Amino acid sequence: MLRAVPLAVAPVIQPRVRAAIDGDERARRELLTEILPRVRNLVRYLVRSDDETDDITQDALVAVLVDLDTYRGEGKFESWVDRIVARLAISRIRRRRDQSKRDTQFTSDLMLASPSHASDEFLYRRQLVRMLDGLPIDQRHVLVLHYVLDMTVPEAAAELGVPLETVRSRLRLAKSRLRASEVNQDDQRETDE
């Protein structure tokens, strides 16, 4: 007997996500619990201080819940969340920057890591994000969209509402600064030795 062959794979929404979309309170809570660490990590990549991370994370979680019924299952749920979080975080940072030009004070809490979190990878990422903290915020955002969220240059340009060439230029500048910062660190290490 002949079977109908689907022409394309229909989008599939995982049951836990579907339940959350349908308003199941427990499913929504579980979903937020699941995505929270990743959301915080992405927000921290985008902001310059730990102090701001949780405020923006909370706003991002609200945005995810509010937009949940627009998720169609086209692509990974995580990627969909990443986009919402990045968009909201960048918008919040811009708004705060416009409200006040104050510099955020970077408070080192590297050692706040509890032993269970203080794996080498954790320490490594903390070092990395400290280097990002030295970048101008616009360059940082382009870098994170491109290298963390794997956006192409045109996608990042569309996301940020800036010309392609601006994105390319910010990427170049960001990479140069990171290289310089790395060289400085190496120099410092050699001086110390």
Next chain:
Amino acid sequence: MTSTPGLRGSLKLDAHHGPASRLSRTKAAELIEKAMERADSPTVPLPRPKRRFVPDAALLVPALAAVPLALIAGAAAYFVSSHNGWLPHANAAQTPAPAAAVYAATPLAPPALSEKAAELEAKGEWLAAVQAYEETARRAPNGEADYTGKIAAGLLRLRRLGDARGALPLLSAAISMRPSDPRSEEARWGRIEALRTLDDRAAEKAALQDFVTLYATGPLAALARERLEPSSAP
């Protein structure tokens, strides 16, 4: 560490390993509950950015305005802690949080005080949180709340108020209370950081050697060994 050609491999995003700092389960649950509440009540305004801790000392001395905030906070915290014992002066910071005198007048038992302290910490009201943790410790001498309160207050003094001198006796006392408790690892590491900040190199070295012996396979052991190298002096 981060040669730019390898940026894509270095800047990883997942649910583990940072770069966000740690988050307690309680705080994570609070974050989620608040988000759900706000999503269900869209009229609730978004939170304003946190106000930062600014000690009165900085306001009284205009020349200090040019000094980085961390130095001001550290200097102010040191000033108050060295003049008033454990407790900073009630008016040492422009925070709306209650001062120690208020806690002394409330009937809150230590567990409730611990919760209050954790709430204040979550709000970023570091000085008020320190006061609450210290009061928690004072009200339950030699108990669990004393031990955890001292560690929490010590680490906050050290890392948030820049008050290494005030942190040191708190952390030392906690370690003495329960030297083999796993949580003393963090207290010992905080003590090492405090000694380093105070440039007490001999004591820091001794503390590092103890640390390496006690937690040879712990996550901070490698860093401790590195610091014991002669070239790692601050």
